[in-house]
Amino acid sequence: VDVISSAGRYEVHVGVDLLPSLGARVKAAGLLGRVAVVSDETVFDSWGRQALDSLGQAGLAAQPLVVPPGESTKTLSSAEALFGGLIQGGFTRNDTLLALGGGVVGDLGGFVAATFHRGMALVQVPTTLLAQVDSSVGGKVAVDHPLGKNLIGAFHPARLVLADVRTLETLPARERWSGMAEVVKAALIQDEGLLELLEQRLEALATGAGAGAELAEVVRRAVQIKANVVSRDERETGPRMWLNFGHTFGHALETATGYGPLTHGEAVVQGMRVALALSVKLGRLTPAEAARAQQLLARFPPPPSWPAVAPAAVKAALFRDKKVQAGRLRFVVLSRLGQAEVEPELPPELVDQGVAQTVTPP
Ligand SMILES: NC(=O)c1ccc[n+]([C@@H]2O[C@H](COP(=O)([O-])OP(=O)(O)OC[C@H]3O[C@@H](n4cnc5c(N)ncnc54)[C@H](O)[C@@H]3O)[C@@H](O)[C@H]2O)c1
Ligand SMILES: [Zn+2]
16 A cells, blocks of 8 residues: 655555565665664564564664553653664664554654654554554654643654554454454445445454454555545645544543543444434434444444543543634544545534433443
8 A cells, every 4th residue: 555645655565474574675665774673572572583583584684672562651751761772772864763563662663763863764563453554554653741642743654564464363352353443433434345344244354363364455445545544634634634533532531531441442432433423413424324334333342341431521531632623623424434524513512412422331
């Protein structure tokens, strides 16, 4: 899949068993310097050896820099530790930072690559479904601040993204379902054909023991959707907003529950339920179409029960969202299955109805 970015064009390679050819693909992308492999302990234990071997076989000198797993690693102090590793390892701007892991490693490693010596080449090797279909494509990199997520960041598109679905074989089931929420989102906003495929094969794709050609095809189609959107609108002024479908109320729920009980995907599934209901109330989507989408969402495993959250907490989180301008909540709706549109302002009574539905477990 080709992506057009402000920094030039890059390729996303999607397939089964791509990791053994990682080194050759990095070289073919014109990256001939040394490679700092940033990963987390969990991912590195499973897939680090293969990645290092492949780089070595291609004649690329590689050095691992491994961080602890989890969102709590996505901080400036982790970035500082990585800068130290790069400096001590003698890395320069002509070298490459390769992020091997999920969205945490991709965002953190990407942020370090964006800022080290004012920017070094970045290669993303996403190993979660979420990272493969979402965070590795589009150039957004960031670390969290104690006062909020993703507040310190940059646009730093990768020079190459390699999504090997084989690496998903070690991903815990709950994480795979979480990523599947983004796949459903992609289908709902842009690709009715993919929606039909998901309707036929959702459980097999999300829980299949193996990670084969069928999953690779679904990942490729979801990446294609993200690539189309960010290629048209890297800086989120128009179509890129569509990617926020289900995320307005979903993010608010994540914030109000303190980023603990729910995975991102579980929150986004709940947010998509709300967005579908509001799309109908706004007269944009027919009840029959919404019901069809709701049926697909109902096939996701129920989230663990989350502690009761006050509607006011969700509402407060909503209005801290970056999609709020001058007190107006811009909102992504569906105008049909496979087509998202931006509603410039969600009326206050619908905000309240959305909040009430958000805090009510399915
Ligand atoms: N930059 C963007 O555009 C963008 C978009 C969406 C999300 N994000 C960010 O992505 C992050 C979430 O990403 P994530 O869900 O991938 O989380 P993650 O990177 O924390 O990975 C989830 C867990 O799975 C483990 N893991 C990863 N790959 C594995 C594998 N193949 N086998 C076994 N275990 C594996 C990790 O160690 C971690 O414990 C958030 O910080 C979010 O803000 C960024
Ligand atoms: Zn998301």
